[in-house]
Amino acid sequence: MSANSIFAFDVYGTLFNIKSVDTTCEKYFPGRGESIGQLWRQKQIQYSFLRQAMGKYVPFSSVTRDALRFSLAAYHLEWTADTEQTLMEAYNHLSLYEESLYVLQKLKDQSATLIVFSNGSRDMLEPLLEQAGLNDYLDHVISVDDIKQFKPSPASYQLILEAVGAPRHEVTFLSSNGWDISGAKAFGFTTAWINRSEQPIEELQLPPDYQYTTLTPLTQE
Amino acid sequence: MSANSIFAFDVYGTLFNIKSVDTTCEKYFPGRGESIGQLWRQKQIQYSFLRQAMGKYVPFSSVTRDALRFSLAAYHLEWTADTEQTLMEAYNHLSLYEESLYVLQKLKDQSATLIVFSNGSRDMLEPLLEQAGLNDYLDHVISVDDIKQFKPSPASYQLILEAVGAPRHEVTFLSSNGWDISGAKAFGFTTAWINRSEQPIEELQLPPDYQYTTLTPLTQE
Numbered sequence: 001m002s003a004n005s006i007f008a009f010d011v012y013g014t015l016f017n018i019k020s021v022d023t024t025c026e027k028y029f030p031g032r033g034e035s036i037g038q039l040w041r042q043k044q045i046q047y048s049f050l051r052q053a054m055g056k057y058v059p060f061s062s063v064t065r066d067a068l069r070f071s072l073a074a075y076h077l078e079w080t081a082d083t084e085q086t087l088m089e090a091y092n093h094l095s096l097y098e099e100s101l102y103v104l105q106k107l108k109d110q111s112a113t114l115i116v117f118s119n120g121s122r123d124m125l126e127p128l129l130e131q132a133g134l135n136d137y138l139d140h141v142i143s144v145d146d147i148k149q150f151k152p153s154p155a156s157y158q159l160i161l162e163a164v165g166a167p168r169h170e171v172t173f174l175s176s177n178g179w180d181i182s183g184a185k186a187f188g189f190t191t192a193w194i195n196r197s198e199q200p201i202e203e204l205q206l207p208p209d210y211q212y213t214t215l216t217p218l219t220q221e
Numbered sequence: 222m223s224a225n226s227i228f229a230f231d232v233y234g235t236l237f238n239i240k241s242v243d244t245t246c247e248k249y250f251p252g253r254g255e256s257i258g259q260l261w262r263q264k265q266i267q268y269s270f271l272r273q274a275m276g277k278y279v280p281f282s283s284v285t286r287d288a289l290r291f292s293l294a295a296y297h298l299e300w301t302a303d304t305e306q307t308l309m310e311a312y313n314h315l316s317l318y319e320e321s322l323y324v325l326q327k328l329k330d331q332s333a334t335l336i337v338f339s340n341g342s343r344d345m346l347e348p349l350l351e352q353a354g355l356n357d358y359l360d361h362v363i364s365v366d367d368i369k370q371f372k373p374s375p376a377s378y379q380l381i382l383e384a385v386g387a388p389r390h391e392v393t394f395l396s397s398n399g400w401d402i403s404g405a406k407a408f409g410f411t412t413a414w415i416n417r418s419e420q421p422i423e424e425l426q427l428p429p430d431y432q433y434t435t436l437t438p439l440t441q442e
Contacts, residue, residue, distance in 0.1 A: 047425065049270035050400050054373045054407045056425075066424035073421035152275045179271050186275045200294035203287035204268065204277075 007107060007218070008142075008160050010175035011118040011125065014194055014215075015104075016094040016132070024090040028083050029075070036071050043067035045177075048119055052150040059121035059145055064091060092127040096134075097196075099216045104137040106219040113139050117160055117173075121145040140164070152183020160189075174215065178202040185209070192218070228328060228439070229363075229381050231396035232339040232346065235415055235436075236325075237315035237353070245311040249304050250296075257292050264288035266398075269340055273371040280342035280366055285312060313348040317355075318417075320437045325358040327440040334360045338381055338394075342366040361385070373404020381410075395436065399423040406430070413439070 012018050018041055025040070026033025044060075044067035051057055068087055072079050107114060114137055118125055122143050129135055140163045144156045151157070160171055168188035175181050178201065181193040185206040193201075193208035194215055201207050212218075233239050239262055246261070247254025265281075265288035272278055289308055293300055328335060335358055339346055343364050350356055361384045365377045372378070381392055389409035396402050397415040399422065406412045406427040414422075414429035415436055422428050433439075 043424075046267075046270070046400070047423075049267070049274055050373060050403065050425065052274045053270055053371070054404050055375060056407055056427075066426075070421055070424045150274070152271060154276060179267070182271065183275050186277055200291055202268075203264075203291040204271065205287075206277075 005107070005110070005112040006115070006164055006166055006171045007112055008115040008117045008171055008173045008189070010173075010177060010180055011116055011120055011128070012094075013176040013196075014174060015096060015100045015116070015134075016128065017097055018094060020094040021087070021090040024087055028079070028087070029072075029077055032075060032077075036075060039071040039074060040064075040068050043070050045179075048150040052153055057148040057150070059123070060119045060150075061088075061121050061124050063119075064088065064124070091124055093131060094128060096132050097214070099214050101132075101134075103215040103219055104134065108137045113164060115140040115142060115160060115163065117142045117144075117157075119144050119150050119156075151180055152186070154187050157184055157187040157189065174218075179204075181208045182206040226328070226331070226333040227336070227385055227387055227392045228333055229336040229338045229392055229394045229410070231394075231398060231401055232337055232341055232349070233315075234397040234417075235395060236317060236321045236337065236355075237349065238318055239315060241315040242308070242311040245308055249300070249308070250293075250298055253296060253298070257296060257298075260292040260295060261285075261289050264291050266400075269371040273374055278369040278371070280344070281340045281371075282309075282342050282345050284340075285309065285345070312345055314352060315349060317353050318436065320435050322353075322355075324436040324440055325355065329358045334385060336361040336363060336381060336384065338363045338365075338378075340365050340371050340377075372401055373407070375408050378405055378408040378410065395439075400425075402429045403427040 009015050022033045022037035025036040029036055044064050047063045047067055065088055116138055120143060125143055142159050142163055144150055147155055147159055149155045169190055171189045172192060173184040173189040174192050174194055176194045176196050181191045182202050182204040185191045191208045192210040195211055195213055230236050243254045243258035246257040250257060265285050268284045268288055286309055337359055341364060346364055363380050363384055365371055368376055368380055370376045390411055392410045393413060394405040394410040395413050395415055397417050402412045402414045403423050403425040412429045413431040416432055416434060
């Protein structure tokens with residue numbers, strides 16, 4: 001690991017466990033927590049792709065709320081404004097994966113440049129990073145909201161280059177989302193897919209350069 | 222219904238039942254046909270969105286094959302090149318929904334302009350329309366392949382305007398896919414969502430102008 005290493009981490013599903021919201025969903029809709037959480041995440045991602053393709057950007061906090069509303073309606077549930085707000089706030093209190101903090105610390109000790117790069121708007125990202133105590137380790141917090149184009153658009157990944165001023169292949173991009181890895185690879189980053197649920201590689205002819213099941217191997221190279 | 226009416230129909234899921242492929246999947250992978258068919262369709266759509274966002278277009282026949290490969294791998298299945306080819310060919314023999322032909326005939330009798338507009342590349346669309354005997358009713362067969370941008374990009378819907386030379390709101394756009402209706406609405410078409418599986422409206426702030434459970438009400442206005 002050289003002192004010039006640059007690591008760009010995706011946030012949702014990569015550093016933080018998005019399944020944390022299932023517990024809050026379960027509290028309000030017993031027996032349905034996991035199904036709602038899963039559909040919520042699926043629609044959240046789909047809406048970001050659709051808005052990118054339509055050229056109809058709105059901040060990820062709005063996308064996340066829209067996806068929640070669709071998911072609850074799809075299960076024929078009724079809910080109050082208070083419940084909706086509590087579910088939305090669950091996104092500000094996601095749990096870190098158990099190795100995330102250690103890996104960031106270790107890489108920082110080795111003088112790596114550490115970036116988080118997310119579809120999340122700052123109203124979502126900032127409270128999340130703050131409560132998890134990550135800010136001390138991060139050189140850059142980059143949101144696609146600065147350019148109003150979601151991943152996997154090339155313009156979104158370009159934001160990382162503008163922050164670090166390095167050639168693309170020197171950036172190691174880490175995500176648990178196979179589609180995000182494909183987008184980053186298409187852009188020209190070195191990619192490491194954190195394949196936490198042992199999925200097949202996306203059939204997009206853009207395979208990852210490295211594949212791990214957790215972030216831990218990053219500290220062992 | 223005026224003689225100037227213009228109807229643009231989506232193909233997969235709107236005129237043709239994409240669940241037709243489940244039977245072929247079931248033949249090769251007993252007990253898994255429906256699950257494979259569902260994941261195959263979901264990945265097919267997702268890959269078209271991703272390629273649109275990444276700017277990495279390939280024809281829909283390639284997207285469809287890639288989505289099939291991912292789906293079979295996700296279920297830890299093994300398959301031969303022959304099986305893959307047979308499954309792919311199932312897309313050229315989808316069943317029409319029971320009302321599709323009658324509705325097209327009826328609208329044609331009323332001198333409407335009838336268009337099919339699809340993400341499908343011509344190597345998929347032409348055999349499908351031919352075997353179903355639809356060509357006699359259609360004034361235009363439009364594929365996004367002509368511009369190499371998938372729906373729901375504005376550039377894709379623009380192809381319809383170029384074919385008919387009419388203002389956007391005079392085109393009635395029909396699709397069973399909520400996301401396609403949102404894209405068409407964002408573009409400025411009059412939209413009718415053929416909500417066959419009684420899903421909630423997509424939370425994209427682009428609701429359909431009309432909503433039906435089949436195409437039949439089009440002949441009753």
